[in-house]
Amino acid sequence: MKDILIVAHFTQVPGEQGNGRFGYIADILADEGHNIEIVTTQFSHRTKKQRASIGEQGNQLKYKLTMLNESGYRKNVSIKRFYSHYIFGRNLKSYLNNRKKPDMIYCAVPSLDAAYAAAQFANDNNIKFVIDIQDLWPEAFKMVFNKPVISDLAFSPMNKKANYIYNSADNIIAVSETYVNRALSANQNLKKGLSVFLGTDLSYFDTFNKENKVNKPLEEIWLAYIGTLGHSYDLNTVIDALSILKGKGINNIKFIVMGDGPLKFKFQDYAKAKKVYAEFTGRLHYEEMVGILGSCDIAVNPIRSNSAGSIINKVGDYAAASLPVINTQECQEYRDLISSYDAGINCENGNPVDLAESLLSLYSDSKLRKKMGENNRKLAEDKFDRNKTYLNLISEIMQE
Incomplete structure (x- = not known):
């Protein structure tokens, strides 16, 4: 039995919506007989509020859950957010210094402040340090604050901190091969890492999909988007594409947008201005989202150019x-998956005409939609099913 400390700054706690990676991993490791603790923050990044005590729900967990103080913030890109992360990192450092030394630290990256504190502690105490990269910082912030030279200088301290974390890792796990390669570029000791997509439990997904299907008018084609409505996502180009098709007399494509974020009202107003048939549902419970998604015909993945995702x-x-999937994301790793599985159509980023033509080809051909959809499901079974893929992740964590 090992004492494993999981540091996960951005994770769900009991009672919150989400399809969390780290609670899932903690449950597996606990079932294997290990002593597991997850350390996270009292502040919820999603709601921008301090969390209440989880009370009785905590007693039902297979692992210990510790929530440390963080000051909080209202905007995702702000000085207050960076300061809040500093506070959490400082409190984590104090907690580690007063806790019994674990056999291993399994650490989510980002945030950098928390991961940096964990990396320093692991180095100082000769503790195995495994990282799991969820996003690339500061690369993601450069999407919002992209000023040549100025951005590089402003984010230089973050970049140095990220490189220290990557170089400290005894094992590198990430949600994509792209992120693995970024970490390996800074690690002088490792030649390979492991990519395990975030994924989902397909058995649960299929149950929710079956139980929560919605009635859809036969004459309509539903185009789905799920996720954050923020600066990395180019919904305006999708709306422009739909406007182009409407100009050609196609009025029965309904754009269903599931999610919330800082640009929600701007996207809503743009859809109204373009007179596009769209519904913005807001944030949904995962079960409800799955039911609506399973009732749709086509999905769109509209990521802005130069995204770190x-x-x-x-x-x-x-x-x-x-x-x-109609995909505008430039990430070569995902574009290659779409092509190799024939699971959708890759479009030119930011080009509404190309997107409209791709959407028209799927709109006009139900057999093509069915074939590509089945191929995408095969991709899910091969690469996204946690029941399979997380076995490799656990094996990587526990290797000596």
Whole structure:
């Protein structure tokens, strides 16, 4: 039996919505007889509120859950957010210094402040340090604050911190091969890492899909988007494409947008201005989202140019739902998956005409939609099913 400490700054706690990776991993390791603790924050990044005590729900967990203080913030890109992360990192450092030394630290990256504190502690105490990269910082922030030279200088301290974390790792796990390669470029000791997509439990997904299907008018084609409505996502180009098709007399494509974020009202207003048939549902419970998604015909993955994202949450759900994907994301890793599985159509980023033509080809051909959707489901079964893929992840964590 090993004492394993999981540091996960951005994770769900009992009672919160989400399809969390780290609670899932903790349950597996606990079932194997290991002593597991997850350390996270009292502040919820999603709701921007301090969390209440989980009370009795905590007693039902297979692992110990510790929530440390963090000051909080209102905007995702702000000085207050960076300060809040600093506070959490400082409190984590103090907690580690007063806790019994674990046999291993399994650490989510980001945030950098928490991961940096964990890396320093592991180095100082000769503790095995395994990282699991969920996003690339500071690369992701450069999407929002992209000023040549100025951005590089402003984010230089973050970049140095990230490189220290990557170089400290005894094992590198990430949600994509793209992220693995970024970490390996800074690690002087490792030649390989392991890519395990975030994925989902397909058995649960299929149950929710069956139980929560919605009635859809036969004459309509539903185009789905799920996820954050923020700066990395180019819904305006999708709306422009739909406007182009409407100009050609196609009025029965309904754009269903499931999610919330800082640009929600801007996207809503743009859809109204373009007179596009769209429904913005807001944030849904995962079970409800799956039911609606499974009732759709096509999915769209509209990521802005130069995004640091790679294999993101939504594409796993699209695959699980057997939907063909219209993809504008430039990440070569995902574009290659779409091509190799013939699971959708890759479009030119930011080009509404190309997107409209791709959408028209799927709209006009039900057999093509069915074939590509089935291929995408095969991709889900091969690459996104946690029942299979997380066995490799656990094996990587526990190797000596």
